[in-house]
Amino acid sequence: MSRPEVRLVVLYEDKVHDSFLRRLFKKRPGHGRVRFEKCVDSSGVLGRLGREVDALRSQKHQQNLGLVVVIDADEKGLSQRVDELEGRIEADARGGARAAGERIAFVVPALEIETWYVHLCVPSARPVDETRDYKASPAWRELEKDLSAASRRAVDAWPPAPDRQDPPSLSAARDELKRVE
Template sequence: MNNRASQIIVLCEDKLHDVFVRRFLKKWGVANRTVRVLDYPQGAGSGAAYVIANYPEQLKAVRSRSAGTALIVVVDADNRTVKQRADDLKNSLKQASMPDVGNDEPVCCVIPKRSIDTWLKWLQGDPVDEEMSYKQQLGFRMKESEAHSLIDILAEKCRRREKLETPPDSLSKACGQFEKIRSVLSGA
């Protein structure tokens, strides 16, 4: 039986998150037509605040669809911990009088510590400190396609369930979240 999602909704902060998710899914063979990335603020306000505010509405949409739909949420922890940012998402559901996400729901919350640039630096083979910002140092903003080869490495390792050697803690946590939706991506 094919359990592949007919639609994947992506709620993210910015273009780099968008490119990261689309490229990752492409390497998994997920057709671009099944991926719907919601508009993001594009420099107008806090991307994290936008994601947190829109999370309940998007989760409600996923829960109400009869066709298989997955939700991928990408929000940087910034100067907060990954747990604090995850709690921000949970609190937004609580404020909307919605139950938290169940383990069986096709929802993946990806929370890079500091920013997704930290993961990209690590994928380049460099040691990282999740308390530091690498946005300016790496310069992937406005040149997002230059990150494709790094994203491809991670996507392939995840596809093969290959153990990552000393990844940043937030990436390890994201891999656990990703496993929740593996079956709806692969159709297995």
């Protein structure tokens, strides 16, 4: 008997996340319905997190449900932002901290998702610096002109490549997404 497809809720910040995530989840096998919830910014994602975890846990009899939380690391960095997400679940959701087996994944681009776009779409910009703001860079400004095409290219380049060293936050995101497979 085949496993049921995983149904997901995806919390995210903005249109740049939206464009990337919709293409990524359309391309990833094993996912059924995906509900995308735009939260405007990082504080919106953090404010919604506890409610979405409670909703997921209230339906624990349905083993094929999952939550993906996408939030830029901003100046906090990857590990501090992940700690913040863990703390918010522990403080705001019933049932305490995220358990090892729960289908809750944290996707945290560092410094922001624009860094991933530049890394995945502009080979000449590698290696990217996850502490640098790429929003003002010529590479990002060019990609932003056609966000749809840039998202498609970034998602096509999403899988690890043997000849490419990916930024730590990108590798961590791939590992986190295994939680919701």
